[in-house]
Amino acid sequence: MAASNMKDVKRRIKSVESTMQITKAMQLVASSKMRKAKERAEAVHPFFEGVFQVMADISRDHEFTSVFTKKKFKNSVLIIVIAGDRGLAGGFNSNVLKLAKAKADEIKAAGGEPMIMAIGKKAVEFFEKRDYDLIDGFPQIAEGIELYDTMKIAEQVIERFRMGDFDAVELVYTTFVSAMTQEPQHLRILPVENLEYLGTKHPSTIYDPSPEAVFDSLVPEYMCGMLYSAIVDSFASEQAARRTAMESASDNAKEMIDALSLLYNRARQAQITQEITEISSASLNSD
Amino acid sequence: MGSFKLKVVTPEKIFFSGETEQVIAKTTTGNIGILAGHAPYVASIVPSELRIKTGEGFRSAAISDGIIKVSEDGGVTVLTSAVEWSDEIDVARAQRAKERAEAALKADASRAEFDLAERRLKRAVNRIGVAGRK
Numbered sequence: 403m404a405a406s407n408m409k410d411v412k413r414r415i416k417s418v419e420s421t422m423q424i425t426k427a428m429q430l431v432a433s434s435k436m437r438k439a440k441e442r443a444e445a446v447h448p449f450f451e452g453v454f455q456v457m458a459d460i461s462r463d464h465e466f467t468s469v470f471t472k473k474k475f476k477n478s479v480l481i482i483v484i485a486g487d488r489g490l491a492g493g494f495n496s497n498v499l500k501l502a503k504a505k506a507d508e509i510k511a512a513g514g515e516p517m518i519m520a521i522g523k524k525a526v527e528f529f530e531k532r533d534y535d536l537i538d539g540f541p542q543i544a545e546g547i548e549l550y551d552t553m554k555i556a557e558q559v560i561e562r563f564r565m566g567d568f569d570a571v572e573l574v575y576t577t578f579v580s581a582m583t584q585e586p587q588h589l590r591i592l593p594v595e596n597l598e599y600l601g602t603k604h605p606s607t608i609y610d611p612s613p614e615a616v617f618d619s620l621v622p623e624y625m626c627g628m629l630y631s632a633i634v635d636s637f638a639s640e641q642a643a644r645r646t647a648m649e650s651a652s653d654n655a656k657e658m659i660d661a662l663s664l665l666y667n668r669a670r671q672a673q674i675t676q677e678i679t680e681i682s683s684a685s686l687n688s689d
Numbered sequence: 690m691g692s693f694k695l696k697v698v699t700p701e702k703i704f705f706s707g708e709t710e711q712v713i714a715k716t717t718t719g720n721i722g723i724l725a726g727h728a729p730y731v732a733s734i735v736p737s738e739l740r741i742k743t744g745e746g747f748r749s750a751a752i753s754d755g756i757i758k759v760s761e762d763g764g765v766t767v768l769t770s771a772v773e774w775s776d777e778i779d780v781a782r783a784q785r786a787k788e789r790a791e792a793a794l795k796a797d798a799s800r801a802e803f804d805l806a807e808r809r810l811k812r813a814v815n816r817i818g819v820a821g822r823k
Contacts, residue, residue, distance in 0.1 A: 442701070449700045452768045456731060456758055549701060549771050550786075553753075557805050607761075610732035611718050619717070619733035620756055626770045630700045 422655035429648035436641035446631040478515040480568040484575035485525035486640040494643035502574040556626040576639040584639035691725030711742040730759040736815040751819035778820040787813035
């Protein structure tokens with residue numbers, strides 16, 4: 403192998419090395435962000451359980467009607483889709499967007515009217531390009547999300563649901579199962595389900611002013627908690643997916659560097675052998 | 690004075706948890722003060738001042754919409770999407786939120802947007818009002 407070839411190999415090793423530095427750095431950043439996001443996702447549980455408990459208590463003890471529990475004929479459905487703001491996270495964005503698209507198509511096929519609310523830049527871009535009714539988009543809010551942000555979204559959704567803009571609200575996001583697995587999820591949030599009237603009265607509890615009023619005022623909290631937890635959960639999943647993707651990218655880069663180094667060393671040895679042969683044959687000739 | 694266990698929970702964290710002598714909140718039907726031994730009770734809280742009395746006296750916080758629940762075991766839980774101690778409120782930020790909400794109210798918006806802006810305004814005004822209170 404000629405010297406110029408060796409130079410090429412050396413240059414390639416250098417470039418793969420610098421790529422590996424980037425993927426390594428991204429992996430580290432993602433894993434620290436993942437840890438923080440996971441803690442935030444877990445911190446939501448006490449709130450959410452509390453809210454759901456009160457809602458379940460009310461519906462268990464009282465027969466009541468609320469716009470938020472009435473099952474209507476599902477004609478128009480709002481799908482809230484949560485994806486990431488950035489790529490390079492393996493199949494994270496495409497998996498959740500595929501599920502959202504499938505759900506929207508299902509509604510279309512059944513003669514309904516799907517509307518999309520997209521959270522995350524990738525989700526906004528995905529549905530802007532396609533023929534769906536994108537009613538609102540919230541790019542770049544997941545990282546460092548604050549409750550006030552989610553409250554605004556939740557209030558908007560509740561208000562429009564109450565006005566009858568849509569008959570049901572569904573949520574598509576990615577849930578964090580473990581650092582290795584993240585699963586796209588589909589949930590119905592409005593009308594509120596899983597509530598049952600069992601007729602077992604707890605007359606001791608006073609609802610002020612009435613069970614219905616308390617229930618209706620709880621729904622925005624429920625919605626806000628649900629959205630917040632989904633966004634944080636999705637963010638943790640995104641970081642986990644990116645960490646895994648970057649880990650395997652770094653591994654691949656390492657493998658490539660190893661193969662290229664072998665190639666380089668072989669070429670170097672061949673060159674040395676050739677030089678020795680040349681020198682020794684030259685000295686033999688001069689004797 | 691008897692005490693009871695109070696928990697103030699938001700989606701972000703457990704804001705307060707501990708033995709309390711009294712908690713005062715404003716519900717949709719008016720102010721309510723809860724002491725130890727209260728009957729099981731559930732009510733909605735409107736944006737207002739939440740006052741918590743511990744052994745060291747009252748502490749004040751700005752609370753947005755939420756719910757207060759007295760369980761059968763006498764424990765009290767406040768669930769809310771946002772609550773801040775009065776000495777931790779970012780007044781400048783609340784002021785900005787107030788101005789934005791006022792601008793939105795003046796704009797000729799739909800009924801839904803009007804309602805939202807009104808609620809935002811209430812929360813911002815409440816935060817500004819409670820800020821610095823003891």
